[in-house]
Amino acid sequence: MSGPQTPARKHTALPKARILIEALPWLTRHQGKTVVVKFGGNAMIDEDLKAAFAQDVVFLHHAGLKPVVVHGGGPQISAQLDKQGLVSEFKAGLRVTTPEAMDVVRMVLAGQVQRELVGLLNQHGPLAVGLTGEDAHTITATKHLPLIDGVPVDIGRVGEVTRIDTGAVKALLEDGRIPVISSIARAEDDGHVYNVNADTAAAALAAALGAETLMVLTDVEGLYEDWPHSDEVISRLTATQLEKLLPDLSSGMVPKMEGCLFAVRNGVNTARVIDGRVPHSILLEIFTDEGIGTMVVPDDRSVTEGK
């Protein structure tokens, strides 16, 4: 006669229980908190990663957090412009956006990328609702004239965020939904529609929503100390430390780190840049002891304080 089966079954399940219980302090800490997750176009290339991203966001929702997704789509916009015979040019890390290019930006972000993310999230239930910054005046912008060598340069329909109206996003959160926001803004003054860098839009939304965390997923491990010469990731830095590094940063990292700085200077507790190429990087970052990537904290947070 064989012995009782139950203890053996319990035993095999034990590691799973340990994993779940490791998440308990983080579940408690983040309960009811808003987390703005920026999903970048470069981290969005792989189908499995996109599906894992959707699972993570839905997990956050069911774990009692309030995720808000802001998405980019730079590579997807460039591919469509190319198909239409239009050139992609970047100045100061931002796309030079002619009126024709703006039509493409809007079509790709709101009509393709956002629809795809909403579809992936909604495979798990009626959760995600897509909107652009134009909807309900969520993002208002004015024409941005970046300084290049100290001179303001006209790069077309690129917007600088002047105002965020959180009404629609908060209403969706209160209704138990996951807002998915494309980084397009209505104009403050001239009736146009503006192309806003998605990192900048995510940071502005995180600050306006009083989010606990801004999490920026990208295609590198985090902020490299001496990029491109070394792959040493800076794991944690204060707002002032980041401010000192900003002039040395290049390309896509500039709006990301400027966004992180803006967020932690405007009430967000932590801003993180994490590797979107790692499956389930959001869960690893939020629910485990071993946070990955780069975390920016306000100056008044001690260096040893936990995540």
Ligand SMILES: Nc1ncnc2c1ncn2[C@@H]1O[C@H](COP(=O)(O)OP(=O)(O)O)[C@@H](O)[C@H]1O
């Ligand atoms: N100090 C740095 N650390 C890490 N990446 C950097 C740094 N400086 C520049 N980069 C570049 O920034 C890129 C990320 O920005 P971007 O391409 O705009 O990504 P996303 O599409 O996710 O917004 C990296 O792939 C890397 O080439």
Ligand SMILES: CC(=O)N[C@@H](CCC(=O)OP(=O)(O)O)C(=O)O
């Ligand atoms: C003004 C500006 O540059 N806007 C970006 C908006 C999309 C974006 O930011 O996408 P990623 O997050 O994938 O880079 C663009 O046109 O590419």
